[in-house]
Amino acid sequence: MLPDLITPVPGPRSQQLAARLGEVECRNTTFRSPEWPVFWERAEGVNVWDADGNRYLELTSAFGVATLGHGFTAEAVRHQSRDLLHAMGDVHPARLKVELCERLSAITFESWTGGKGKTLLGNSGFEAVEAALKTAALATRRTGILAFEGAYHGLGYGALLGAGIPWFREPFDNQLARITTLLPFPADETGLDAFRSALANVDGHDIGAVLVEPIQGRGGIIIPPPSFLRELREWCDQTGALLIFDEIFTGLNRTGKRFACEWDGVVPDLVCLGKALSGGFPISACVGKAAVMDAWPETHGEALHTSTFLGNPLGCAMAIAALDEHLKPATTAAAADQGTALHTALMTLSGEPFVTAVRGRGLLQAIELHHPDGRPAGDVAIGIVQELLQQGVLLLPEGPTGHVLAFSPPLGLDAGEIGFAVEWLRQSLRRKNK
Numbered sequence: 475m476l477p478d479l480i481t482p483v484p485g486p487r488s489q490q491l492a493a494r495l496g497e498v499e500c501r502n503t504t505f506r507s508p509e510w511p512v513f514w515e516r517a518e519g520v521n522v523w524d525a526d527g528n529r530y531l532e533l534t535s536a537f538g539v540a541t542l543g544h545g546f547t548a549e550a551v552r553h554q555s556r557d558l559l560h561a562m563g564d565v566h567p568a569r570l571k572v573e574l575c576e577r578l579s580a581i582t583f584e585s586w587t588g589g590k591g592k593t594l595l596g597n598s599g600f601e602a603v604e605a606a607l608k609t610a611a612l613a614t615r616r617t618g619i620l621a622f623e624g625a626y627h628g629l630g631y632g633a634l635l636g637a638g639i640p641w642f643r644e645p646f647d648n649q650l651a652r653i654t655t656l657l658p659f660p661a662d663e664t665g666l667d668a669f670r671s672a673l674a675n676v677d678g679h680d681i682g683a684v685l686v687e688p689i690q691g692r693g694g695i696i697i698p699p700p701s702f703l704r705e706l707r708e709w710c711d712q713t714g715a716l717l718i719f720d721e722i723f724t725g726l727n728r729t730g731k732r733f734a735c736e737w738d739g740v741v742p743d744l745v746c747l748g749k750a751l752s753g754g755f756p757i758s759a760c761v762g763k764a765a766v767m768d769a770w771p772e773t774h775g776e777a778l779h780t781s782t783f784l785g786n787p788l789g790c791a792m793a794i795a796a797l798d799e800h801l802k803p804a805t806t807a808a809a810a811d812q813g814t815a816l817h818t819a820l821m822t823l824s825g826e827p828f829v830t831a832v833r834g835r836g837l838l839q840a841i842e843l844h845h846p847d848g849r850p851a852g853d854v855a856i857g858i859v860q861e862l863l864q865q866g867v868l869l870l871p872e873g874p875t876g877h878v879l880a881f882s883p884p885l886g887l888d889a890g891e892i893g894f895a896v897e898w899l900r901q902s903l904r905r906k907n908k
């Protein structure tokens with residue numbers, strides 16, 4: 475449904491809530507300004523309602539979580555909450571943990587290679603990354619990590635080892651081990667040459683993990699050339715390092731395939747999943763080839779890597795419901811079709827002011843903005859995001875300078891909704907040019 479604003483945005487309730495929050499939440503967390511934020515009350519499909527009753531068209535899937543539509547897994551959680559809210563993850567687990575690990579194996583390594591995948595569950599995405607890094611350290615007995623400039627893998631101390639956006643790392647840099655080599659992430663053939671030269675200078679003997687997003691999300695929706703993942707695969711095969719794909723953002727039908735790595739037909743040793751896995755519950759997974767995961771010793775009652783909420787039954791029930799949908803070929807086909815429709819509509823903005831690139835795969839699309847003198851136009855992008863909010867369209871900027879308008883809508887966006895968003899975007903781009 476199209477937006478329906480019944481108060482100016484943000485409305486009085488959102489403004490009051492922002493003031494109250496400012497008194498009690500760490501000041502580095504929720505950005506507040508006269509135009510920002512709106513406080514969400516409920517959500518369904520491609521729509522969100524705020525505390526003032528305004529209805530928005532939601533084009534982010536709330537950080538890529540509601541891929542199947544807001545509320546898709548609500549019935550699973552309602553049903554599960556009648557029976558069991560919590561179990562003892564690595565001691566006496568919920569029955570559903572078994573089913574979830576089976577589904578995760580089926581959708582990843584069984585589908586890619588025919589062999590089983592084994593899973594370490596976590597809560598947030600960054601925990602899946604940390605589980606993958608620990609697995610690589612155990613399996614290879616090497617400490618070194620290769621990661622990429624512009625990369626985002628979450629903000630835990632372990633995940634920060636792979637951070638390619640410097641400001642996330644800087645305040646804590648002197649607490650982090652010097653074990654990461656950052657390589658340039660290629661956006662085109664020139665970038666591929668730079669990546670190859672940098673890789674040629676890496677001593678492969680001490681690298682245990684190569685951590686990479688198949689498409690960089692937070693880095694600005696950067697799609698590398700098709701040979702990139704293949705070349706990383708070959709390098710890992712030659713050196714003995716393990717290839718970790720962080721598909722926390724790109725996985726589960728976000729890009730018009732079940733996983734972004736399927737565009738290039740490259741199979742990792744470990745894959746990290748989160749976000750869309752449950753459609754709205756903090757649960758994540760590091761899934762690896764069985765032989766790789768068996769680097770973890772058999773537990774004798776004291777797991778080396780676990781947490782209180784591991785395999786939480788509500789999260790498992792939601793993830794099973796979501797994976798059952800993601801496993802259907804029709805879901806992938808719908809993501810591809812709707813992504814094509816969105817891309818085609820966004821392409822009509824190509825000649826508009828500031829627009830220097832329109833790119834994307836499936837329901838992960840981006841418009842890059844620059845000033846006429848070539849400077850990245852992060853100032854314009856944030857202005858547009860705020861203007862669109864006033865029209866009832868929720869969008870976010872990405873990229874190191876915030877100059878990329880990112881679209882990661884839920885499945886189910888129709889032609890009318892796409893047209894509405896694109897026309898407001900066009901008008902906003904033109905207004906910013908005056």
Ligand SMILES: Cc1ncc(COP(=O)(O)O)c(C=O)c1O
Nearest residue numbers: 598599600626627628691722723
């Ligand atoms: C590619 C990628 N990896 C990891 C993460 C971290 O996930 P979480 O915020 O759930 O810890 C994100 C979050 O945006 C992400 O986009």
